[in-house]
Amino acid sequence: MQSLGAYAKDKGVKYFLIAFVDLFGTMRAKIVPATAIDTVAKAGAGFAGFAAWLDLTPAHPDMLVMPDPDTLIQLPWKSEIAWVTGDLVMDGKPLAQNPRQVLKRVVEAAAEDGYEMKTGVECEYFLIAPDGSSISDGADTQAKPCYDQQALMRRYEVIKEICDGMIALGWNPYQNDHEDANGQFEMNWEYDTCLKTADKHAFFKFMVKSIAEKHGLRATFMPKPFLNLTGNGCHAHVSLWNTGTAKNAFEDAKGKLGLSQEAYHFIGGLMHSADALAAITNPTVNSYKRINAPRTTSGATWSPNTVTYGGNNRTHMIRIPDAGRFELRLADGAANPYLLQAGVLAAGLDGLRHKRDPGARLDIDMYAEGHTVKDAKRLPLNLLDALRALDRSSVLKSSFGEDVVASYIKLRQADWNDYAAHLTDWERRTTLDC
Numbered sequence: 001m002q003s004l005g006a007y008a009k010d011k012g013v014k015y016f017l018i019a020f021v022d023l024f025g026t027m028r029a030k031i032v033p034a035t036a037i038d039t040v041a042k043a044g045a046g047f048a049g050f051a052a053w054l055d056l057t058p059a060h061p062d063m064l065v066m067p068d069p070d071t072l073i074q075l076p077w078k079s080e081i082a083w084v085t086g087d088l089v090m091d092g093k094p095l096a097q098n099p100r101q102v103l104k105r106v107v108e109a110a111a112e113d114g115y116e117m118k119t120g121v122e123c124e125y126f127l128i129a130p131d132g133s134s135i136s137d138g139a140d141t142q143a144k145p146c147y148d149q150q151a152l153m154r155r156y157e158v159i160k161e162i163c164d165g166m167i168a169l170g171w172n173p174y175q176n177d178h179e180d181a182n183g184q185f186e187m188n189w190e191y192d193t194c195l196k197t198a199d200k201h202a203f204f205k206f207m208v209k210s211i212a213e214k215h216g217l218r219a220t221f222m223p224k225p226f227l228n229l230t231g232n233g234c235h236a237h238v239s240l241w242n243t244g245t246a247k248n249a250f251e252d253a254k255g256k257l258g259l260s261q262e263a264y265h266f267i268g269g270l271m272h273s274a275d276a277l278a279a280i281t282n283p284t285v286n287s288y289k290r291i292n293a294p295r296t297t298s299g300a301t302w303s304p305n306t307v308t309y310g311g312n313n314r315t316h317m318i319r320i321p322d323a324g325r326f327e328l329r330l331a332d333g334a335a336n337p338y339l340l341q342a343g344v345l346a347a348g349l350d351g352l353r354h355k356r357d358p359g360a361r362l363d364i365d366m367y368a369e370g371h372t373v374k375d376a377k378r379l380p381l382n383l384l385d386a387l388r389a390l391d392r393s394s395v396l397k398s399s400f401g402e403d404v405v406a407s408y409i410k411l412r413q414a415d416w417n418d419y420a421a422h423l424t425d426w427e428r429r430t431t432l433d434c
Helices: 004-011 034-043 099-112 149-154 156-168 194-214 261-272 274-281 285-289 337-353 366-372 383-391 394-400 402-420 425-431
Strands: 015-021 027-033 045-047 063-067 081-090 115-128 173-178 184-189 218-220 234-242 318-322 325-328
Touching (some): 004 034, 004 081, 015 099, 027 045, 034 063, 099 115, 099 194, 115 194, 149 173, 156 173, 156 184, 156 194, 184 194, 194 337, 234 261, 261 274, 261 325, 274 337, 274 402, 285 402
Parallel strands (some): 015 081
Antiparallel strands (some): 063 081, 115 218, 115 234, 234 325, 318 325
16 A cells, blocks of 8 residues: 555645544544654654553553554545544553454454454434533424434435545445434444444544534534433444355354354353443443433333343344344443444354353343343443443453453543542432431
8 A cells, every 4th residue: 555645645635633542432633744644654653641541651651553554534524634543552562452452352363263243333423502401403302203304304414424424435324314312313334344343433423523513513422411312322233254255154044033053152142241241332421321211202212221132123132133143232322432343242252152042032022021031131230330240251351351451440430430429419409408
């Protein structure tokens, strides 16, 4: 591939965003002029790790982002800038807690077992007022607003610009819709290998926020920004392929619902590690206001709270909508794009290696009849419970690295402690006169 400098001359790029995603999923970047890009690409762009959500101190040396040219994207909405991400290096060694490198290690482990995971993600988001106090469209008031054509068209210019960007980037987007909450939208693009999907997912969030701001709006992927409305999910559609072949290892015409025994073992692995995985897929205090929420104004939360699976049934944690794949409905909009994929793959590989049995499929409405299933494991009620489950998980510790998991728990535990130290109006209202 041509150098980044040559790319800049060919495409009229003046500046590069050299970016990485930290443990909390926050995208960090430096702006590098095209005149200096080849030097920076060779030496790396330097960052102070303590300044991001990484378990580092001010005494640590610089960490360097080494740009991966395969991730290069010219911004569709500002063509003089190109974005590129890559891997983190410190003292000449890979930085183990870099989420992208965590995913790459799990991908390598899957390749050793002869597998490659391909995924697509459904990233729901709200378009809200710039101050975050309300949705941006005061006319979007239907009790059941999902697929509302009028509300969708009122945000046509924003949706169009984002979708045009994905088309220009070759992502093959195929559907855009108004989601189940007022002010909420979802845009779908073609699945890919899990690393490429994670890179696209990270960029998609940046693109959506940037284009929303360009139109005087604000986009949020917060799991539950409004208590009475459906939260932002990030459903993952998963298939596993035999490395170097066109064979989908999950597809079996003779299997139940078109899935192979390997697929059911993979699902069994996800169910086995679901409580620990929730600390990754549902990583914030607010996340648990989505997966353990009461009914919304639309009539349903569309999110799970039990560790179950079913056929084409959206009330379960795992849905099997078609042959050769399944949908994991657990993750929310706050999930780190790289750790989400790494967690799913790690838990699934464990299921394959240990031939974990997911149990019987439940073909019931878990929202209406879930109370009749006495032995269904429930998802964590809060972030603290999820972090404790993660700390007990030998599966994720062995795949991510014990030091990485310890660092993640340390930072998220501090987040929980900060929340717990906060005095709410509810506490004062219900306890002041006790």
